Amino acid sequence: MDGQENEERSAGKAAPRTAGRGRVRRLGVVLAVLVISLAGAVIGTLAGGRVHTDIGPFRAELSLTPSLEGGTTVDIPPLGALQLDSHDGPTHLTVGLGALDQRRTEALIDDPASISRASQSAVTDVRNGVLRLGLRTVGAAVLVTLVLAGLVFRDTRRTAWAGGLSLLVTAGSLGLAASTIRPQAIEEPRYEGLLVNAPAIVGDARRIANDYTKYAEQLQRLVGNVSQLYTTVSALPVYEPAPGTTRVLHVSDMHLNPTGWQLIRTVVEQFGIDVVIDTGDITDWGSEPEASFVGSIGLLKKPYVYIRGNHDSGKTAAAVAQQPNAIVLNNSTTTVAGLTIAGIGDPRFTPDKETSPAGSGLTKQVADQVIGAGDQLAVTVRESPKPVNIALVHDPASAGPLSGTCPLVLAGHTHARQVSKLPQVPGQMPTQLMVEGSTGGAGLRGLEGEKPTPLSMTVLYFDKEKLLQAYDDITVGGTGQAQVNLERHVVQNPKAGDQVPVTPTPTR
Template sequence: MDGQENEQHGAADEAAPEDARARRQWRPRNALRRLGVVLALLVVTLAGVVAGTYAGGHVGTDIGPFRAQLNLSPSLSGGTTVDIPPLGALLLDSHDGPAYLTVELGALDQRRTEALIDDPASISRASQSAVEDVRAGVMRLGLKTVGSAVLATLLLAGLVFRDARRTAWAGGLALAVTAGSLGLAAATIRPQAIEEPRYEGLLVNAPAIVGDARRIANDYTKYAEQLQRLVGNVSKLYTTVSALPVVQPSPGTTRVLHVSDMHLNPTGWQLIRTVVEQFNIDVVIDTGDITDWGSEPEASFVGSIGLLKKPYVYIRGNHDSAKTAAAVAAQPNAVVLDNSTTTVAGLTIAGIGDPRFTPDKETSPAGSGLTKVVADQVIGAGEQLAATVKASPKPVNIALVHDPASAGPLSGTCPLVLAGHTHARQVSKLPQVPDKQPTQLFVEGSTGGAGLRGLEGEKPTPLSMSVLYFDQQKLLQAYDDITVGGTGQSQVNLERHIIQDPKKGDQVPVTPTPTRGGPVSPAPTGSPTATPSPTG
């Protein structure tokens, strides 16, 4: 027995150093294994956070009248981009990383936009609530991003590790990383960054006009409140009609409201609705520039057309795009003319859209080097419409062009041409073609007061529109020029004009007409310039 025990002790003594060596070798391998697991957890966690942020880091929200999309993405530097299609983007150094916020303004919400149109005072309330809208949207975006990042990490860790404990660790790390990143962004937010944006796209010109823009924004509320009172006074104008020198309208009289160059001014719609109702308008004619940039968000501005419940005949201006025209055509009571004709309320109307699309630049002012290409485009539109009028199976009563420079070729084809573009009301007679009927040209002012640009001068541009009265033979009998505000005085003006008998002659000035490739004759004092205007 003693011999056996001695042998066992000897074997144990020999094995002890071997076990010690094995333990010493196992420890480094175990440490490396643990380090590998930790690194794997970190890689899986970061991958899950990034994938979850891209997959779920976006929400839709209302910001004022806009429908906006908020997107969050990983970033080392942080910051915010506000995309304003198609104008460009504002880049704001709003916070530090590692999260980047993108705000993309989309279409206008029709309900909110109509509320702004119906109550101009709500513009001020909307600007105040926009900050709260952004704050609420960002909170929702943060919560959704955290949830999406944690969920994506748990799924990825479960697939990689197939171990509940390690999966739970990855989920906890994802929560800490995502919440910590958003917390860092919130802690370093700089509200003053909105005052120092960088610009991309067409907005690079913004710094040059930011002073005027701020002044316009400060003055607009006061201006809108004044217009609210003035528009309310339009209803009183109709009570004076019986005292004006006009023949008593017969049952066959057709009343046409001519508007032009709305340029996104919501007050214009309220004025139009008031006149349509008070003057019992049969047809509304719009000679273009209903928008400023022709962008998709602006297209919802035309939704008020359907509220008029009257036929609305429209041609595209140089600030209106194909999307604008399509949005107008989608209204149940609208007719869009583009080198075509229509018959509404017994009147045969022909019209053509402006051949240019120039919202991002001004056309050359009169006499300052108008290019032959532009002149040919504008005159060519009139020539195309003249051919359409001549080919019409029905005699055309009214022709519509946006720029009055397109009217020349229409002389003798119809009795009346309506235009806009210049933001200044003018009435004249086109040079008469031998053996052809005389043609009058009516250029309307801006029904939208030239939009916000109308507030840039010392006196706001007035809101202008005209009511045209046609007899049973569809000949123009009289017209009312309505002017609202814009002169620095609280007033609404209506001027009644009677059309003289052509046999007795009249004193309407003659509008010179440009020719293709040739110089444009100067217009006499008091008549509209017959070249494409820079104001449209």
């Protein structure tokens, strides 16, 4: 009897222990399914939660990442990023604007009206891209979860539960984000990267937006009018370019203004330009993201000779050098279209400094640097096996030492057009200095005042002996000045450097 009672007591104690172990095991299975489901959803979102889509001329990438705060990041190279408090929920949307599509970009340049159509379709492009992104993310999350669960559990029922739970978590997260969308968030962005400087430089965002809308509308008409302008001035009796004339387009200080590229392309085509010369400050901050801005150089399909400005970094110069038609000069020479050109980059890199007149406000050390660059280039010009026709510096303050070494020096930096003769060295040839305005209208700085800074460039005409015979100053006016202005100057005596201005010819 005693043995039987002991056995019954042992069995009674084992039953609760077995039931407890069963509950713990079931709880462990539930937790494992939950962990696998969440891990699969996260891994699937990170691995598959991205799609590529076209937004206007851009090839954009949309991606989703897990996040406790939600929101949207819009990456806008080369300017930086905008942070938008667009929605709540455990998902963060990133819209990355990538490279420009060459075919669509050319279409926008050739037809300015298509810019408006592209902006109108951008919302639809983004909406369709986000919808595809959501479906792809859900599919990737479920697929990854099923694979993980199958490898871990090797049980069909548990694998199905994990997949279903992953579907519920992922779809629920996206649904929560969609239900909390705040369209007005785009009116209150947080700036990052180079865009941090935009509000301070530009001023009131709404006023600038209104002004720029008017400005862009006028520029679309003005760019188209450049072709009419060329037809008009080509009939002027004072100067007719002879056969064999070499046409050079001098641009400078683009400062990231994409409208400048539209104008350059139009002038290159309508004026039959042989060579484009850029005397620097093609960017604003010389950062790596800004390097994508120089991609439009290749669309010109003409030799593009460039020197670095004080807003351009070594990375900027390297990006320009990668363009198939670009030549970067840094205390060196090149021969293009029969012209021997020497150039040197600005010795400074001061992206955070405002542009100032040549030589003003410079410390002695900086002034020595700037003038020293001219001294270096003067040595290079004198030692050149071929006589140099044109010398390039960014700051006109570097031009002094080049007097007598070549007939023409081109510069920029001051955002103000100026033509003068350098002090002549006895017994040496006279040298003319031509300072260009800003082809980019001074970039964001140009929108700071009531009227945008005009876009400026110059067409130079060289005869068979590669001497300057005439030049056309082209100015695209700002807001309230719906005209393209061309002022032709004839160089009567290249050796003396005298010019006879012709009455400006406006085209409305």
